[in-house]
Amino acid sequence: MILRQLTSRGLFPQVHNRVRSSSSTPQGVLVKMARPSSDLAEFRKVFSKAKHIAILTGAGVSAESGVPTFRGAGGYWRKWQAQDLATPEAFSRNPSRVWEFYHYRREVMLTKSPNPAHLAIAECEARLSRQGRSVVVITQNIDELHRRAGSKHVLEIHGSLFKTRCVSCGTVTANHSSPICAALQGSGAPDPDTSDAKIPVENLPRCEDAGCAGLLRPDVVWFGETLDSDILTQVEQELEICDLCLVVGTSSIVYPAAMFAPQVAARGVPVAEFNMETTPATTRFTFHFHGPCGTTLPPALERHESEVI
Numbered sequence: 001m002i003l004r005q006l007t008s009r010g011l012f013p014q015v016h017n018r019v020r021s022s023s024s025t026p027q028g029v030l031v032k033m034a035r036p037s038s039d040l041a042e043f044r045k046v047f048s049k050a051k052h053i054a055i056l057t058g059a060g061v062s063a064e065s066g067v068p069t070f071r072g073a074g075g076y077w078r079k080w081q082a083q084d085l086a087t088p089e090a091f092s093r094n095p096s097r098v099w100e101f102y103h104y105r106r107e108v109m110l111t112k113s114p115n116p117a118h119l120a121i122a123e124c125e126a127r128l129s130r131q132g133r134s135v136v137v138i139t140q141n142i143d144e145l146h147r148r149a150g151s152k153h154v155l156e157i158h159g160s161l162f163k164t165r166c167v168s169c170g171t172v173t174a175n176h177s178s179p180i181c182a183a184l185q186g187s188g189a190p191d192p193d194t195s196d197a198k199i200p201v202e203n204l205p206r207c208e209d210a211g212c213a214g215l216l217r218p219d220v221v222w223f224g225e226t227l228d229s230d231i232l233t234q235v236e237q238e239l240e241i242c243d244l245c246l247v248v249g250t251s252s253i254v255y256p257a258a259m260f261a262p263q264v265a266a267r268g269v270p271v272a273e274f275n276m277e278t279t280p281a282t283t284r285f286t287f288h289f290h291g292p293c294g295t296t297l298p299p300a301l302e303r304h305e306s307e308v309i
């Protein structure tokens, strides 16, 4: 298994190269591949027999709840995008600015709610667990909307906006306070002409462990950092036992689904994409359902007639 050798920094160049690739060979000869099915009845037959379902989710699921990503056109906080602020270097240069950015993102989440895709996944997990079947959500999203929807078995491969990690002692703590500390109250405005609050480092969020008081950082995976090996081990275990894999709200050639879905498909396990776009890699999978996942997912995951509990 090569997953743990991969870092976010190592992956993005591959992603960009692959996005530009097409289904044609360099010689311009079209590669003939089977198209995935969009037959919902066929998917439902497979779904009804699955015992261990792994659901990979990405930014598209959160986008349908109006969660900003601070990436792409228009995705700015002040003058910056996520890749300018979500780095260890940015944090060590200017922890006050980075904390303002994350404070703003935490506060924004108070105004957002899980959408029908989150709710359908959570309801499916609760229902199937009563039948001795399992559903795991493996998500790159850091907004906790899956948990708020009621999902219990969630692997957050990029961490959470609502966890902190002490840079001194390493303690990870859940934290849903609003604001996270008094000094950040009223700061974090996203407008480009807003001045930095320049909060002294001693007034930023600090570790509450006895005798530590170290600076806290968001417990999220920043650009250039490796994914948590404990989480990756759990992901590997889930992918090895799953007998159905869903890729929801993220393209299967884009990190992180690109790491996971092809290895599942290579084992002969059905993979179903629920996404707004198709890509050349879509042809490797069994099913593709086009459209907003808040629309396509609920009918796919609702109770099947063969379910008796």
Ligand SMILES: [Zn+2]
Residues within 6 Å of the ligand: 166, 167, 168, 169, 170, 171, 207, 208, 209, 212, 213, 214
């Ligand atoms: Zn500490």
